[in-house]
Amino acid sequence: MTTIKIGDAVADLLRDGMPVRFTAYDGSAAGPADASIGLELVNQRGLAYLLTAPGDLGMARAYVSGDLVVHGVHPGDPYDVMVLLKNRLRFRKPSATEALTLLRGLGLSHLKPPPPPPQEHLPRWRRAVEGLRHSMTRDAEAIHRHYDVSNAFYRHVLGPSMAYTCAVYPHADATLEEAQAEKFDLVCRKLDLKPGQRLLDVGCGWGGMVRHAAREYGVKALGVTLSQQQADWGKEAVDRDGLGDLVEIRHSDYRDVLETGFDAISSIGLTEHIGVRQYPSYFGFLRDHLKPEGRLLNHSIARHHNHREEIGAFIDRYVFPDGELTGSGTIITEAQDAGLEVMHSENLRQHYAMTLRDWGRNLVDNWDAAVDEVGIGNARVWGLYMTGSRLAFEWNEIQLHQVLAVRTSDDGADGFPLRPSW
Template identity: 45%
Template sequence: MTISRELEEHEPAAQPTPVPDPRWSPELVRATRTLLETFIGTAPPVRIVLWDGSALGPDTPTQVVVRSPEAMHRALFRPGELGFARAFVAGDLDVEGDIFAALELRDHLSALPHRPTAATAPALLTLLRELGARPPAPPPEEARLHGRRHSRHRDAAAISHHYDVSNAFYRLILGPTMTYSCGVWESPASGLDAAQTAKHELVCRKLGLRPGERLLDVGCGWGSMLIHAARHHGVHGVGVTISVEQAAEARRRIAEAGLTDAIEIRLQDYREIPDGPFDAISSVGMVEHVGRAMLPTYFASLYGLLRPGGRLLNHGISSPGDPAGAYRYQPHLGPIPLPKGRDFLRRYVFPDGELHEIGLMTSLTQAAGFEVRHVENLREHYGLTLRAWVRALEENWDTAVAQVGAGRARVWRLYMAGSALSFEGGQTQIHQTLAVRPDAGRSGQPLRPRYDSPAPLPTQPTTG
């Protein structure tokens, strides 16, 4: 059974069909319909049902349900992606059925005018008269950060917004591996746990880990990479994170695995690590939080923490090449955030998150003194990973809502489904970059390295 078929069979419980609400007049229904047709067109790819039961579009298994005219109210004040995303998070807009099919509406939004025309003025006036001329307050799940961008205090707040949600909630989505990054899939049928184990092993093989070596894992999450490396390659690991919840859960999992003598977890910024050198450094899913203006500091810090001949594996989401140069790194402009059109991700998911083009990251890696040896794009693998996470969330919807609330569960459903489509369509990429700190010109790399191996996972006794 394919993932998409499984998704259709494991949707959140369907809500009742909308019924007329005496709070809102028939004129408001007509006005909302007129404005929807302006925003989305008269032939949307999925059926759109209004709160009174009226509908537009084809009769499709998936329906977008406008539960309240506040959905259009939000869209008017923030046309495009953000307005409709706020409506979805607030529950004014809902999806019954396959959220991937519903997200086809994004293409219609980008192809149509985002602002009402003069012909829709009566509908606009009706909506503003009944709902108010002031913009609705954003849902409380929207991030509100303060202070200098990418200062240590603000970075900690940004990380807390996303990661200090609920370890139990993440366990529902991620499964027993508790790995919140792209898996490596032998095939779509591999399964999420196998894909994450394969990713950990691929990182270890690229780093060439040997028993007794010191491994630094920057942005260690819940400790999964270090547990794998210590258990199967016999390393001594240090993991750093600035998420309080992650650090606590990582320590618990490491103790449960019997690896407390081999792994240390620190609540620490990557700029504060005092005790290099390390034999190898892994950074998996962390560079997206660094910020373009801080990339030189990031790579210089990791270079200084690595012994000569040591290896760095940097695994991070990236943006495709930008022919227009709008997002090319320009030091005099300061930090450049997620590309335009990703307001939802910036405000609800990864505040202050910044994606970097792989050429930029390669250049800055080498500018710090590293020699880049291997680059691999895994974007199709992230599409499969995200679809598996969406399926897990939908299968456990009621539990997820009980743990983090309906609004935050909606954020995760929307962001993960939209991100899966973005990776599948090539609008977003993810790269693993292997770099070496040269030792008097020696890289320590084999002439033709082979990172994939059909052999069983090694098991090494930890030392110390």
């Protein structure tokens, strides 16, 4: 029987050639010898991950577990290697005969898939036992898995603003904190907030929007979040800022908000979590909680098309369980069908790429503290996820849209000036 070297086998399964230097635990290698970036497969478990889950998921499992080591880049920001690998490191599926020959050549009589890393959640179809998708119970669990990681960890990544949504850079050299403040202020300007008005912020995170709106525009603001840790941190920030008479942060599902007649509603980064099939009830709920001429600003990640497409296995299992994306056209259509008048839409795609760039820099700068807080596996997941997302925004695979809508009065009044004021 001919012995097959791992380097040759992996390179042969790639459709577009090996763009980096690949070395394996059997001493074999593939790819350019002078490459500045290298991948090292350190053990048989890593090989099993690559062969039993070809593509992004297998690579992610091997990388997160430490079985596939990247040389030449920082694990907190593996941008340079992912630029090389993106859309090139695609495994073709071997035939049954080819797979058997490969296993025998590698000295493996059988290949049982190893257990996935502990950071990986169940596949979507198996999570069905946890409850109906996007029920209140299952949504709360999905939010808990992602957001109740550690406020200290998020502080290391997000910076002082604790804003985990796309920033708006007023100029190319703006800092992340300047850009996050500009994002909140742009939302306030689009909503045309004025002192004494009432604002509802659904999916409020750590409370950045409600605190900015109260401090800068004098509104009374209610923020709701399904994350207990976010709510606790936000309440402390409200007290620290002396805004307790204007701001309430509530640990709650937005669907449990009973108050109505809000002058404005902001939804910044929530739509990705609620499920496309829930859009009619979501936008209907928001419309019903606005007073006539009240405005809604919906800020969300969107696809660059409106076709139905499942979120990738890595993001679904490691980052956003049950997350769903669609195009801005679908978002606008559903808002209109719920009785809202859409007044404006803006794509901030490049701004999100820049935001992710800066979060990656923060993770690199605070790497040791981040690892101490959540462990090396989780830290690797975050470096991988943020870098992959940055590339997706840069390459126009996903976008970020702010959609401004209004609940018109019965006689058609919308309260808008003839031209935008923000």
